[in-house]
Amino acid sequence: MNNQQQHQKTMERVQQGLDRRYRKERHFRWLGLGAIILGLLFVSFLFITIISNGYTAFQQTYVKLDVFYDPEMIAPIGETDPEVLSRANYGGLIKASMRQMFPEVTNRREKKVLYGLISTGASYELRNAVMSNPALIGSKAEVWVVADDDVDMLIKGHIDLRLPESDRRIKDNQLGWIHLLQEQDRIEKRFNTTFFTAGDSREPELSGIKGAIAGSFFTLLICLTIAFPVGVAAAVYLEEFAPKNRWTDLIEVNINNLAAVPSIVFGLLGLAVFINFFGLPRSVPLVGGLVLALMTLPTIIIASRAALKSVPPSIREAALGIGASPMQTITHHVLPLALPGMLTGTIIGMAQALGETAPLLMIGMVAFIVDVPGSVMDPSAVLPVQIYLWADSPERAFVERTSAAIMVLLAFLISMNLLAVWLRKKFERRW
Amino acid sequence: MNDTSTAKTGLQSEAGAAMKQNRTAEGTVGEVYVDDPRMTCRNVDVYYGEKQAIFDVSLDVGKNQVISMIGPSGCGKSTFLRCLNRMNDTIDICRVTGQIKMDGQDIYDGGLDVVPLRASVGMVFQKPNPFPKSIYDNIAYGPRIHGLCDDKQHLDSIVEKSLQRAGLWEEVKDRLDQPGTGLSGGQQQRLCIARAIAVSPEVILMDEPCSALDPIATAKIEELIDELRENFTIAIVTHSMQQAARVSQRTAYFHLGKLIEVGETDQIFTSPRHKLTEDYITGRFG
Numbered sequence A: 001m002n003n004q005q006q007h008q009k010t011m012e013r014v015q016q017g018l019d020r021r022y023r024k025e026r027h028f029r030w031l032g033l034g035a036i037i038l039g040l041l042f043v044s045f046l047f048i049t050i051i052s053n054g055y056t057a058f059q060q061t062y063v064k065l066d067v068f069y070d071p072e073m074i075a076p077i078g079e080t081d082p083e084v085l086s087r088a089n090y091g092g093l094i095k096a097s098m099r100q101m102f103p104e105v106t107n108r109r110e111k112k113v114l115y116g117l118i119s120t121g122a123s124y125e126l127r128n129a130v131m132s133n134p135a136l137i138g139s140k141a142e143v144w145v146v147a148d149d150d151v152d153m154l155i156k157g158h159i160d161l162r163l164p165e166s167d168r169r170i171k172d173n174q175l176g177w178i179h180l181l182q183e184q185d186r187i188e189k190r191f192n193t194t195f196f197t198a199g200d201s202r203e204p205e206l207s208g209i210k211g212a213i214a215g216s217f218f219t220l221l222i223c224l225t226i227a228f229p230v231g232v233a234a235a236v237y238l239e240e241f242a243p244k245n246r247w248t249d250l251i252e253v254n255i256n257n258l259a260a261v262p263s264i265v266f267g268l269l270g271l272a273v274f275i276n277f278f279g280l281p282r283s284v285p286l287v288g289g290l291v292l293a294l295m296t297l298p299t300i301i302i303a304s305r306a307a308l309k310s311v312p313p314s315i316r317e318a319a320l321g322i323g324a325s326p327m328q329t330i331t332h333h334v335l336p337l338a339l340p341g342m343l344t345g346t347i348i349g350m351a352q353a354l355g356e357t358a359p360l361l362m363i364g365m366v367a368f369i370v371d372v373p374g375s376v377m378d379p380s381a382v383l384p385v386q387i388y389l390w391a392d393s394p395e396r397a398f399v400e401r402t403s404a405a406i407m408v409l410l411a412f413l414i415s416m417n418l419l420a421v422w423l424r425k426k427f428e429r430r431w
Numbered sequence B: 001m002n003d004t005s006t007a008k009t010g011l012q013s014e015a016g017a018a019m020k021q022n023r024t025a026e027g028t029v030g031e032v033y034v035d036d037p038r039m040t041c042r043n044v045d046v047y048y049g050e051k052q053a054i055f056d057v058s059l060d061v062g063k064n065q066v067i068s069m070i071g072p073s074g075c076g077k078s079t080f081l082r083c084l085n086r087m088n089d090t091i092d093i094c095r096v097t098g099q100i101k102m103d104g105q106d107i108y109d110g111g112l113d114v115v116p117l118r119a120s121v122g123m124v125f126q127k128p129n130p131f132p133k134s135i136y137d138n139i140a141y142g143p144r145i146h147g148l149c150d151d152k153q154h155l156d157s158i159v160e161k162s163l164q165r166a167g168l169w170e171e172v173k174d175r176l177d178q179p180g181t182g183l184s185g186g187q188q189q190r191l192c193i194a195r196a197i198a199v200s201p202e203v204i205l206m207d208e209p210c211s212a213l214d215p216i217a218t219a220k221i222e223e224l225i226d227e228l229r230e231n232f233t234i235a236i237v238t239h240s241m242q243q244a245a246r247v248s249q250r251t252a253y254f255h256l257g258k259l260i261e262v263g264e265t266d267q268i269f270t271s272p273r274h275k276l277t278e279d280y281i282t283g284r285f286g
């Protein structure tokens, strides 16, 4: 067989196999594409449910009342003493206004149901109005006040009117009054500022996430101020100074293991060490931050070491070669180049910490706290725990608030991750 | 800055020829010692862990001379060169024994700090490695950390002088604030040379400084090396025998970690005395 024939034969063989090879490649591509589409489907399903459940929480139903700031019920005209003004019976003003609107309601039981259309928080609104402007006393005004959460749910269409009356939170007589109010244009949906300016509350229409956001902020602040410097210092030592021996190997293995420890274990550790041993108070961001710092430390150390490793040795050699000391080499050249990578790792660690719930439950950050925390020593909730608490509440109005809080949390997480991506892009390989 | 009374190469070789016999170290052919050495190495062994990379090398580096080191890949040229400014200290497993002196002082002496040593023995690497900073800061870094400049004006003049000596000033004087990494490969390498001379070292070590460069850039660097010889002592590792012949006065031939032959560059390339050297020079090996 001469060379020409041999070549001919080879080519035939190759041709035969070619089809099969390409088919395999096509199949693999379809498989990959399918996996991606499936993933995207899940993600979009998640987003669609959360958004469709939660967007209504950003609106709140208000009712317009004609309020007479009755001097007899508040204080004589001209009174400015805040002490007196704050103690007055503002709930009575609202009740009076309601009675005036629906004079036909006389039965005590029915009256109580009528008053229930308005949130208990409405009296605080009136009080605040009077206290900031005592001249109101004696005047009449139209005031928009927060409706009760059941009314809110009805207006938003979350109450099924086909159910028998006894199964509904809104009774038939309430329905009638609400229709009347609607006919008079006294009911309106407005932007729900309370959601962003209040702490937690038993009443859904009065509850907000400001307390949780502040709690998360303080917790992350503590976490960052501890985990970042400690993590970077540990990484620099391990990467640049530590001798390579069995001890450093052991440390390295342990750090990697620590990263894989379930987060609840850190919560137990925090409970034992910070609360039981050091006697720090429960439910405070200080302890939460310490626990989360323990948890994110391995992430930061590992990311920082990777960032240090990726600095080309030629830069170190250049610096050492003109007589920079090892410390100067690190602080002047290696660290600045590794910093973006370290920051990226830190932000991702922080994002993890922000979404962490389990260890915080262990240290008591699951308490019901109404006040917005003002420092790291004030008891507080954090966003994910707030979500957990609301998800557990029976009121329908908390369902949409749960989803809304999830949206806020996701917004924070996504912006943190975008920041990390942006940092990485911006400082990508400059050498 | 250096003494200008350095023996001319011709003179030196005559003096050397007279004493050739007793100037030869064991295992090495040719004159290992020079009359006016800047650095002297005696019986240097280098180990990477268990593995020995340099075997009993003794060699002098003469003042204001260029000495080139040639040999097949992996024979230990870089390893030996990096002993001269203790760059091997950065490799954990590397161990150096023997004696290396600079101007009479043992550089491996426990009391000696590597920082001043590296300030007086500069190094230029195979791949240009400017800092990812401005051209100005690249040059100014050395003088700054060693506190060589009194004020901004002084620093400016050091930067300008170093760039001029490296033949780069005309090309970059308008863009000193731009990153050094933005220069061409050849320019980057001259920037690295300028960075090395900015701290006024006495010796400059170069490890294949032209291997990443095109012929024109290489020619420029070679020219530069020739000029720098006036003020500095230079040890250069190269794979190009033409380059060794063009720029150096003395040449050392390494083989498998041993120093086989040293001598005047002319002599090594025209009449090598050792069989291995001859094979390498004539292209039969390596």
Ligand SMILES: Nc1ncnc2c1ncn2[C@@H]1O[C@H](COP(=O)(O)OP(=O)(O)OP(=O)(O)O)[C@@H](O)[C@H]1O
Binding pocket: B048, B053, B071, B072, B073, B074, B075, B076, B077, B078, B079, B080, B091
């Ligand atoms: N960091 C190191 N660890 C272990 N062995 C090393 C190390 N550096 C070099 N060696 C070994 O030492 C010997 C000499 O290496 P060296 O780099 O000095 O050779 P070279 O002559 O410079 O080669 P080339 O011309 O390829 O640059 C080689 O056998 C090499 O494998």
Ligand SMILES: [Mg+2]
Binding pocket: B077, B078, B079, B207
């Ligand atoms: Mg080499």
